[in-house]
Amino acid sequence: MKSLFSYLERNKSRFINELIELLKIPSISADAAYKDDVLKMADAVKISLEKAGCDKVEICETPGYPIIYGEKMIDENLPTILVYGHYDVQPADPLELWDSPPFEPIIKKTDIHPEGAIFARGACDDKGQMYMHVKALEFMTSTNQLPCNVKFMIEGEEEVGSESLSWYVKRNQEKLANDIILISDTGMIANDIPSITTGLRGLSYVEIEVTGPNRDLHSGLYGGAVANPINILTKMIASLHDENNHITIPNFYDKVENLAADELAEMAKAPFSLNDYKEALGINEVYGEKGYTTNERNAIRPTLDVNGIWGGYTGEGAKTVIASQAFAKISMRLVPNQDWEEITELFKKHFESIAPKSVKVKVTPHHGGQGYVTPIDTIGYKAASKAYESTFGKTPIPQRSGGSIPIVSLFEDELKSKTILMGFGLDSDAIHSPNEHFGIFNYLKGIETIPMFYKYFTEMSK
Ligand code: BES
Ligand code: MN
Ligand code: MN
Numbered sequence: 001m002k003s004l005f006s007y008l009e010r011n012k013s014r015f016i017n018e019l020i021e022l023l024k025i026p027s028i029s030a031d032a033a034y035k036d037d038v039l040k041m042a043d044a045v046k047i048s049l050e051k052a053g054c055d056k057v058e059i060c061e062t063p064g065y066p067i068i069y070g071e072k073m074i075d076e077n078l079p080t081i082l083v084y085g086h087y088d089v090q091p092a093d094p095l096e097l098w099d100s101p102p103f104e105p106i107i108k109k110t111d112i113h114p115e116g117a118i119f120a121r122g123a124c125d126d127k128g129q130m131y132m133h134v135k136a137l138e139f140m141t142s143t144n145q146l147p148c149n150v151k152f153m154i155e156g157e158e159e160v161g162s163e164s165l166s167w168y169v170k171r172n173q174e175k176l177a178n179d180i181i182l183i184s185d186t187g188m189i190a191n192d193i194p195s196i197t198t199g200l201r202g203l204s205y206v207e208i209e210v211t212g213p214n215r216d217l218h219s220g221l222y223g224g225a226v227a228n229p230i231n232i233l234t235k236m237i238a239s240l241h242d243e244n245n246h247i248t249i250p251n252f253y254d255k256v257e258n259l260a261a262d263e264l265a266e267m268a269k270a271p272f273s274l275n276d277y278k279e280a281l282g283i284n285e286v287y288g289e290k291g292y293t294t295n296e297r298n299a300i301r302p303t304l305d306v307n308g309i310w311g312g313y314t315g316e317g318a319k320t321v322i323a324s325q326a327f328a329k330i331s332m333r334l335v336p337n338q339d340w341e342e343i344t345e346l347f348k349k350h351f352e353s354i355a356p357k358s359v360k361v362k363v364t365p366h367h368g369g370q371g372y373v374t375p376i377d378t379i380g381y382k383a384a385s386k387a388y389e390s391t392f393g394k395t396p397i398p399q400r401s402g403g404s405i406p407i408v409s410l411f412e413d414e415l416k417s418k419t420i421l422m423g424f425g426l427d428s429d430a431i432h433s434p435n436e437h438f439g440i441f442n443y444l445k446g447i448e449t450i451p452m453f454y455k456y457f458t459e460m461s462k
Helices: 004-023 032-052 123-142 163-171 229-238 261-268 274-281 340-353 379-392 407-415 440-461
Strands: 056-060 067-072 080-086 106-108 117-119 149-155 180-183 195-200 202-211 303-311 325-334 360-369 397-400 419-421 437-439
Touching: 004 032, 004 117, 004 123, 004 440, 032 056, 032 067, 032 123, 032 149, 067 163, 080 123, 080 407, 117 123, 117 440, 123 149, 123 437, 123 440, 149 163, 163 407, 180 407, 180 440, 195 379, 195 419, 202 229, 202 340, 229 303, 229 325, 325 340, 340 360, 360 407, 379 419, 379 440, 407 419, 437 440
Parallel strands: 080 149, 080 180, 180 419, 195 397
Antiparallel strands: 056 067, 067 149, 106 117, 117 437, 202 325, 202 360, 303 325
């Protein structure tokens, strides 16, 4: 593409500074205390799309946070790309584990990012990756090289389940009509090993409440004679895996697809060092379902994990007490064909059935979503592959990811189009964790690769 490289060179410090400004806004969707900041971020996205050359940009109200819709339609006979991203971020806690404040972005060099990385909550997930698309559009419009139509749909509730987005998509099928959906909200293997995400896991998230006696009790006067909800809850949770780390919920695996030997062999070809993996995480040994490799465990197998557990006394010193209640949050990552609502029901039924009579158990489903696999014999995948080849000088490897973007399967159901997941983050970028960051290399490579996708997708669609 004409002048792409020189345009990037000339504008890269502005591109970085603009992203830094967006990262200063704490748009945490999970915490109502940040409502004004989430709305401020929505405005900032709107303005950025207008500046990048969209002809029409709207802040679309929903029952929750607004969706920013923007478009530049140049010719109805040309294909239309729909770009999706999210402007909300995860909560930043635990704050004390950050080396610099989460909403005061700074650039630091790391071993993996010798050219520097921007440290801030949302740097990689997903403000940095979303903004690559805005800057790619700016490049294409300002150099008169936009080859097709483009629509943007940027939401503010991805990190809390995208409820308003499903509401919006179901009501706006025509407006959102497109030939392909393009998302940068995943990762790649390494900066010198480009990959394209071809699968996402589904999710079922539940909350558990175990209630024993009607009040907190003296653990001496009552201990041993009354069920302790924390003891019971932990025992029930422990029983959810057997000695092979298989999940024990009846019928849980019924619909899990078993990959054919050639697909497994293909997966195993992706470069991976178990030693580097262990070292990066500071663990002596990996752990998981018997009979599967680490990459199989975290991509094509379903899981069940406790995400939080609480109850009783956790303050300073000791308090001898049997708490009346204990709580846990549990997530299950699901693979394609497992239906998240069905799995949530199976969990609820099983968990209630294993509760002893001495306690009451309540299971409350939160959000969830289906998994997704994208075929690689499509124009969309081939165009993406060519785009990476042109900017990385290497053919990208198709790779299934363990993460979830539940809205992707809804897009396919409601809008009848496929999604291409062009992620530029690295697993080591610490998304959802303290010290989240996004490599400058990755940010600029994204801005460089996206216009190439537009070009090849348009050419190959003819
Ligand atoms: N961008 C992530 C998902 C992701 C990250 C997929 C890296 C693949 C690779 C997204 O923002 C996210 O965090 N999703 C949640 C699910 C959501 C319903 C809260 C997740 O995966 O936990
Ligand atoms: Mn994300
Ligand atoms: Mn996320």
